[in-house]
Amino acid sequence: MASRTNGGSSNGPVDKGADFANYFCTYAFLYHQKEMLSDRVRMDAYYNAVFQNKHHFQGKAVLDVGTGSGILAIWSAQAGARKVYAVEATKMSEHARTLVQANNLQDIVEVIEGSMEEVVLPEKVDVIISEWMGYFLLRESMFDSVICARDRWLKPSGVMYPSHARMWVGPIRSGLVDQKKNDYEAAMDDWYGFLEDTKDYYGVDMSVLTRPFSNEQEKYYLQTSLWNNLHPNQVIGTAAVIKEIDCLTASVNDILEVKSSFSSAISMAPTRLCGFAGWFDVHFRGRGEDPAQKEIELTTAPSSNTGTHWGQQIFMLHPPVHVDEEINLDVSFSMNRSKENHRLMEVEFDVKISKSSGKILPPINKKFYIE
């Protein structure tokens, strides 16, 4: 008998090395920072949030969680902050420090390389500013680090930038549903050719792996959410808020799972229900007793003019549902973190469809992966 060892996939507590390899590495590239800094919707929202609410920054201590190239820390200083702590886990911290100096703000902005969970600050802060939002808001699970920062370092009277966040889901139509189905079918055709060749040339019948291969390809092409910037007219029914987060009070427990039931009417017929899109918005409202002078919204909803680098996450229904009269959807939605990688998500949709004629279609249950 031969003994076995564990290959190393991580089901237990977070493996820091793997987490760094899987996650933080991307943010260490200026190319990636530039992509985010070129997102005008994102930049305008934070810029306006800071400079139209200078009263929150003037003479104050600010903490920027995940400063990246340092832009939010620099704006905070330019808006009058007394001190800004700019925390960054990757080597991007070195570029942030360079940029702070080039803008002559080194006496105000202190760039600290380290993980937010481990950094020690010399004082509590008045403001926590952070651009922590991942695809569909919670991918990357970076808000965990913001919560940790808030609980450890925000004064009782402190303000969160942004202060609120919401997740949205709406029914959509999209040609991607056909494209991905074609891609999947081409991959399977290719597989069958491969099976024949392997048997003919090399004497091994691999057909027993057809099921696992098709599962793998289905997961890749059909069950993994897609990035897209939709046009608003692709949203074919009412969209619903499925989660609201008060950044001042939310706990990690509150965001581990997102569960929501909502109804959506599709009055645009004929059309096809091709799936659902998920997006988010965040708001800069200050705090109840210390509100923003000017409330700012950053939305990643489908837009006819400017998309964001977040786009929307698209969850496809295969096959799509032909809508030939007014229908009503009753949707149960749930999202959990992936067991293999806590920064990725698994999503489940339960959809009941009733036609205005009274007819009820077979219920739909689909699982998706946000990778």
Added chain:
Amino acid sequence: MASRTNGGSSNGPVDKGADFANYFCTYAFLYHQKEMLSDRVRMDAYYNAVFQNKHHFQGKAVLDVGTGSGILAIWSAQAGARKVYAVEATKMSEHARTLVQANNLQDIVEVIEGSMEEVVLPEKVDVIISEWMGYFLLRESMFDSVICARDRWLKPSGVMYPSHARMWVGPIRSGLVDQKKNDYEAAMDDWYGFLEDTKDYYGVDMSVLTRPFSNEQEKYYLQTSLWNNLHPNQVIGTAAVIKEIDCLTASVNDILEVKSSFSSAISMAPTRLCGFAGWFDVHFRGRGEDPAQKEIELTTAPSSNTGTHWGQQIFMLHPPVHVDEEINLDVSFSMNRSKENHRLMEVEFDVKISKSSGKILPPINKKFYIE
């Protein structure tokens, strides 16, 4: 003052979690296995090596290091092995086990999920078979695991499949040199537009990051080796063997660094010296006192008919050298493992060019990354 913590980049011993995330994950997909199993040059070589040398397998104990989908283990059993231990670090082991059963070889082939370094076998083996070769032979550093397997589990009289390996370098011409230069210049143009926008709209001068950004882009576009399947007529001068490995005796120390000096004559003028290509071949010769009945070669050299999934690694010279008369190259080559990730490589070329007219061109020194 704020305290710092270490962000987690790995310079010390191998972080197993990061290694798994960076490396093994790919091999857990059937899609990737299929790519390798569809490489006819690779498949034909191993198939012929096994079935034209059945005397090495009949009634013997075999160890397959990194069995993947299990194909080499299955062939070994079909060629008459008494017992095959098929070791695989990823969950691909489950598919290998399924495939073994479907081919009714479960009494001979034992699939073991685990890392080669930790697995314990119940006996020593007569043959170690493995397809361990990465790009330019040594990328992935998987031969380390084969060496470990050999030192622990091969009988003193045992045979290695393959038995020998060689690395080659040759001077080439390729339009990729222009393409990559254009890509790099487009990325820089884009950066300058970005700098203007960021200053105009958001009041932050990022020009101090131009140098690190261009370094990052240069590394990506100009200093990272490229995958390509060259046509033989793109090799414009004599190619040289820069490393020979006897798989039966090589130690990890022998492959940590590859150093070689060689000369190459370019007699095809006019042309452009656009850089160098690196490739490898492996041989199945059995062992001195127990040779192969039929020696098989697997080469990844530029070929006019069939490429391999390994292709060649291309190291570009920017700018290329115009060759208007016969020239001779004196090349010093060295390759080391990357400090950040022991499975990646760093390569350095020192090139002296002398024309047949006696004129000597300025020496060229270039560093490259095999990512």
